[in-house]
Amino acid sequence: MQRIVIIGATSAIAHATARLWATRGAALFLVGRNAERLAVNAADLRVRGAEKVTAHVMDATDYATHAAMLAAALAALGGIDVALIAHGTLPDQRACEADLVMLRAEIEANGVSVCVLAQAFGNYFVAQGRGTVAVIGSVAGDRGRQSNYVYGAAKGLVARYLEGLRNRLAKSGVGVLLIKPGFVDTPMTAAFEKKGLLWAQPEAVAGGILDAIERGRDVVYLPWFWRGIMWVIRHIPERLFKRLSL
Ligand SMILES: NC(=O)c1ccc[n+]([C@@H]2O[C@H](COP(=O)([O-])OP(=O)(O)OC[C@H]3O[C@@H](n4cnc5c(N)ncnc54)[C@H](OP(=O)(O)O)[C@@H]3O)[C@@H](O)[C@H]2O)c1
Numbered sequence: 001m002q003r004i005v006i007i008g009a010t011s012a013i014a015h016a017t018a019r020l021w022a023t024r025g026a027a028l029f030l031v032g033r034n035a036e037r038l039a040v041n042a043a044d045l046r047v048r049g050a051e052k053v054t055a056h057v058m059d060a061t062d063y064a065t066h067a068a069m070l071a072a073a074l075a076a077l078g079g080i081d082v083a084l085i086a087h088g089t090l091p092d093q094r095a096c097e098a099d100l101v102m103l104r105a106e107i108e109a110n111g112v113s114v115c116v117l118a119q120a121f122g123n124y125f126v127a128q129g130r131g132t133v134a135v136i137g138s139v140a141g142d143r144g145r146q147s148n149y150v151y152g153a154a155k156g157l158v159a160r161y162l163e164g165l166r167n168r169l170a171k172s173g174v175g176v177l178l179i180k181p182g183f184v185d186t187p188m189t190a191a192f193e194k195k196g197l198l199w200a201q202p203e204a205v206a207g208g209i210l211d212a213i214e215r216g217r218d219v220v221y222l223p224w225f226w227r228g229i230m231w232v233i234r235h236i237p238e239r240l241f242k243r244l245s246l
Helices: 012-023 035-047 063-077 093-098 100-128 149-172 202-215 226-235
Strands: 003-007 027-032 052-057 082-085 131-136 174-181 219-222
Touching: 003 012, 003 063, 012 027, 012 035, 012 202, 027 035, 027 063, 035 052, 052 063, 063 100, 082 100, 093 100, 093 149, 100 131, 100 149, 100 174, 131 149, 131 202, 149 174, 174 202, 174 226, 202 219, 219 226
Parallel strands: 003 027, 003 082, 027 052, 082 131, 131 174, 174 219
Antiparallel strands: none
16 A cells, blocks of 8 residues: 655645545545645545545645644654655746745745755655655746746756755665646646647646656656657757747
């Protein structure tokens, strides 16, 4: 039986992934800041076959509560095999440029808090001798663009942090997976017009996340074709890129 902690368990992508784990009889520890939605998700996962589901209320940016969350997860599960860090927000880029308090809060939510939690689980997994830290980043972290560089910079921070963490933990038998989805049809992207081949459903991304964890991958683009798209975007010379309205 796999023992899984999910941070941001009310996320659509996280819940779709939790459903796949539930059908395999996993024990799940759900962490989120909305108690009612956590309870609804927990009930759904029990019906789908989860061995055990525990809900824990925590705001990921409330750093002082991280240690208590980890202790509660260990008390509930007896050990942890996978930590999926999924929480995130899609900042209003223009508003952040003007409101620097908001700017900082968005970088905390999407960047700093993710790195701190990844480090906390990494430390635990080293002591345990195994485990996987899986983190949902974004293709947006691959290159800064004028339309969303607050979000992109936070996701870029996560990518670089995980690179270093993976490098440090490789010899300890601990996996560090960065998941980079493209456009996914979830509440986060409610304001977008979701038409075209580039849009994926959370269920498809969830399948890719499980597969990447099982294969011990380091970095995965979901769906796969985003690897090629981002390769092209990363390789546009800066001289040209800075003139594009992206
Ligand atoms: N949708 C996309 O197109 C897309 C693309 C690339 C990457 N991603 C990433 O995928 C992940 C999941 O997003 P999603 O698409 O599934 O969107 P979502 O359904 O809107 O989920 C985001 C979740 O993050 C939670 N959250 C935000 N701030 C939090 C905090 N401080 N503490 C705890 N939980 C917090 C939210 O909880 P509340 O319910 O309490 O607000 C919400 O459940 C995010 O990291 C996102 O950046 C999404």
